[in-house]
Amino acid sequence: MTGTSPLPPLSATPRTEHRRLRGNGRTDRAELDAVLRAGFVCHLGVLVDGVPVVLPTVYGATADTLYFHGSVASRSLRDSPGAQVCVTVTHVDGLVLARSVFEHGVNYRSAMVYGVPRAVTDPAEKLAGLRVLTEQAAPGQWDYARPPSRKELAATVLLALPLDEASVKIATGFPEDGAGPDGELPVWAGVLPIRTTLGAPVPDPALRPGVPLPAHLAARPEDRPADPEE
Amino acid sequence: MTGTSPLPPLSATPRTEHRRLRGNGRTDRAELDAVLRAGFVCHLGVLVDGVPVVLPTVYGATADTLYFHGSVASRSLRDSPGAQVCVTVTHVDGLVLARSVFEHGVNYRSAMVYGVPRAVTDPAEKLAGLRVLTEQAAPGQWDYARPPSRKELAATVLLALPLDEASVKIATGFPEDGAGPDGELPVWAGVLPIRTTLGAPVPDPALRPGVPLPAHLAARPEDRPADPEE
Numbered sequence: 416m417t418g419t420s421p422l423p424p425l426s427a428t429p430r431t432e433h434r435r436l437r438g439n440g441r442t443d444r445a446e447l448d449a450v451l452r453a454g455f456v457c458h459l460g461v462l463v464d465g466v467p468v469v470l471p472t473v474y475g476a477t478a479d480t481l482y483f484h485g486s487v488a489s490r491s492l493r494d495s496p497g498a499q500v501c502v503t504v505t506h507v508d509g510l511v512l513a514r515s516v517f518e519h520g521v522n523y524r525s526a527m528v529y530g531v532p533r534a535v536t537d538p539a540e541k542l543a544g545l546r547v548l549t550e551q552a553a554p555g556q557w558d559y560a561r562p563p564s565r566k567e568l569a570a571t572v573l574l575a576l577p578l579d580e581a582s583v584k585i586a587t588g589f590p591e592d593g594a595g596p597d598g599e600l601p602v603w604a605g606v607l608p609i610r611t612t613l614g615a616p617v618p619d620p621a622l623r624p625g626v627p628l629p630a631h632l633a634a635r636p637e638d639r640p641a642d643p644e645e
Numbered sequence: 646m647t648g649t650s651p652l653p654p655l656s657a658t659p660r661t662e663h664r665r666l667r668g669n670g671r672t673d674r675a676e677l678d679a680v681l682r683a684g685f686v687c688h689l690g691v692l693v694d695g696v697p698v699v700l701p702t703v704y705g706a707t708a709d710t711l712y713f714h715g716s717v718a719s720r721s722l723r724d725s726p727g728a729q730v731c732v733t734v735t736h737v738d739g740l741v742l743a744r745s746v747f748e749h750g751v752n753y754r755s756a757m758v759y760g761v762p763r764a765v766t767d768p769a770e771k772l773a774g775l776r777v778l779t780e781q782a783a784p785g786q787w788d789y790a791r792p793p794s795r796k797e798l799a800a801t802v803l804l805a806l807p808l809d810e811a812s813v814k815i816a817t818g819f820p821e822d823g824a825g826p827d828g829e830l831p832v833w834a835g836v837l838p839i840r841t842t843l844g845a846p847v848p849d850p851a852l853r854p855g856v857p858l859p860a861h862l863a864a865r866p867e868d869r870p871a872d873p874e875e
Contacts, residue, residue: 456737456751458688460697467690467697469733471755503699507686510783512846512862515791517801519779521686525701549749553740553837560832561745571747593851602790603856607783608844616742619834621823626833632742 446583450526451476453506455552457483460501461491474502475548476578481528482535482544485572492532492574502528502576510607513590514597521586522606528581532574538565544573555631676813680756681706683736685782687713690731691721704732705778706808711758712765712774715802722762722804732758732806740837743820744827751816752836758811762804768795774803785861 457474460467468491474483481502485492492498509522535541545568546557563571590604616632687704690697698721704713711732715722722728739752765771775798776787793801820834846862 456735456753458699458701458733458735460690460699460731462692462697466729466759467692467699467731468759469688469690469697469699469731469757471688471733471735471753473751499696501690501697501699503688503701505686505688505701507841509844512783512786513790515793515797516775516779516787517791517793517797519783519786519790521703521782523686523701527699529696529698545746549746552751553742553749556742556749557746560743560749561747561827561830563745563747567745567747589849589851593849593853597791598851598853600791601853601856603846603858603862604849604852606847606849607862608847609841610844611737611839611841614739614838614840616833617836617838619819619823619836621819621828622834623823623828623831626831628833632833632837 443583446585447526447578447581448476448478450506450524450583450585451481451504451578452551453524454504455548457481457502457504459483459487460503462495462498463491473548473552474504475544475551477547479578480544481576481578482548483532483574483576484548485532485534485574489572492534497531499529499531500576506611507609508587509609511586511588511590512603512605512607513592514600514602514604515592518590518592518597520590522588524583524585526581526583528576528578530576530580532576535573535575538568540575541568541571541573544575545571548573555629559629559631673813676815677756677808677811678706678708680736680754680813680815681711681734681808682781683754684734685778687711687732687734689713689717690733692725692728693721703778703782704734705774705781707777709808710774711806711808712778713762713804713806714778715762715764715804719802722764727761729759729761730806736841737839738817739839741816741818741820742833742835742837743822744830744832744834745822748820748822748827750820752818754813754815756811756813758806758808760806760810762806765803765805768798770805771798771801771803774805775801778803785859789859789861 455473456471459470459472470487472484472487474481505525507523511520511522513519535544549557589606616628685703686701689700689702700717702714702717704711735755737753741750741752743749765774779787819836846858
């Protein structure tokens with residue numbers, strides 16, 4: 416809660432005011448890891464003709480590297496090799512409903528990673544990176560589905576961004592106007608939790624008869640990982 | 646499904662290849678409207694020191710204007726008045742599980758809006774814009790909670806972006822490898838639906854005793870608006 420406006424922004428600080436993670440902040444590093452592993456869709460910021468463009472794309476993260484699909488950014492990367500990008504991952508956990516409109520806000524977890532992405536060309540690293548990306552979105556599928564052929568692998572643009580310069584911002588809890596004069600107002604206040612959930616798997620109408628739902632899909636928890644505090 | 650890589654990107658086209666909305670595409674305009682109204686958190690791309698920065702922030706949309714919180718972008722806007730931004734809104738609707746890793750993908754709805762944001766300074770427009778933004782995230786709260794004071798209003802940075810140049814990308818349906826040779830594989834294929842849901846309201850521990858949960862919060866549908874096709 417920033418208290419500066421109704422429904423305050425999710426991230427109130429420009430890049431230079433963010434807490435930086437340079438490998439030495441153990442707690443921050445763990446927070447970054449948790450935020451990155453809780454999702455699989457990021458928003459990639461690149462320059463195209465000098466203008467920022469924000470593209471949603473699929474990613475996966477290891478402890479030190481964020482792998483993401485590069486075809487969305489292929490034109491930018493071809494035109495501006497070595498250019499910096501920003502990758503942002505955001506999880507919205509709840510609406511903070513205050514007594515005043517001004518104190519309304521959002522509970523969220525967000526990570527921003529800055530750097531110059533590297534195209535992954537080594538076939539072994541590409542396979543490993545695609546496995547990370549696929550398993551983060553759909554655990555169990557990499558070993559279950561048909562693996563990429565050499566041709567498919569060559570057709571895939573995979574980028575790697577080191578997790579060297581990143582920031583994490585997390586907002587949790589209740590509105591802050593209960594302690595002030597607004598606390599006397601006869602207005603309900605609290606949090607409306609927001610969760611991302613998985614539904615039951617829907618079979619492809621073209622599914623070959625008799626193919627059972629594999630255990631790793633049947634057993635997936637209905638709720639995706641969420642902030643334990645929210 | 647682009648079929649070009651495992652878990653294909655959510656948006657495969659650079660800015661210039663997007664379908665443009667210039668006020669004359671009725672169907673596209675309706676799609677843009679539906680995508681924008683189905684959420685309240687966008688990813689704002691701005692330039693800071695020549696580098697793209699992607700900031701999550703809260704927005705609301707009318708038929709022709711996207712209002713968003715400007716304090717996250719205040720430094721960029723102060724340093725680069727008149728600079729173009731990109732606002733992207735993405736809803737992830739499902740995981741597309743194919744027979745091959747290569748054909749995996751994501752069902753989603755995404756809108757990208759380009760333009761030069763305008764700071765809203767007229768108090769009446771600011772109030773109206775903040776109402777749009779607040780009501781989109783928390784319907785019913787604008788008339789229920791204490792309205793902004795003059796001081797609070799002055800402290801709020803609200804930006805307006807015309808919905809003149811925008812694109813919409815929507816992916817729905819099942820994997821496409823059922824019709825090819827992979828269709829013979831004994832591998833389950835289908836869609837794992839992903840939904841964003843609202844939990845039960847959690848009262849602020851500092852809530853004044855005896856304040857009831859208002860009808861507009863008690864009555865909110867548990868599921869947020871979703872693509873009827875998914």
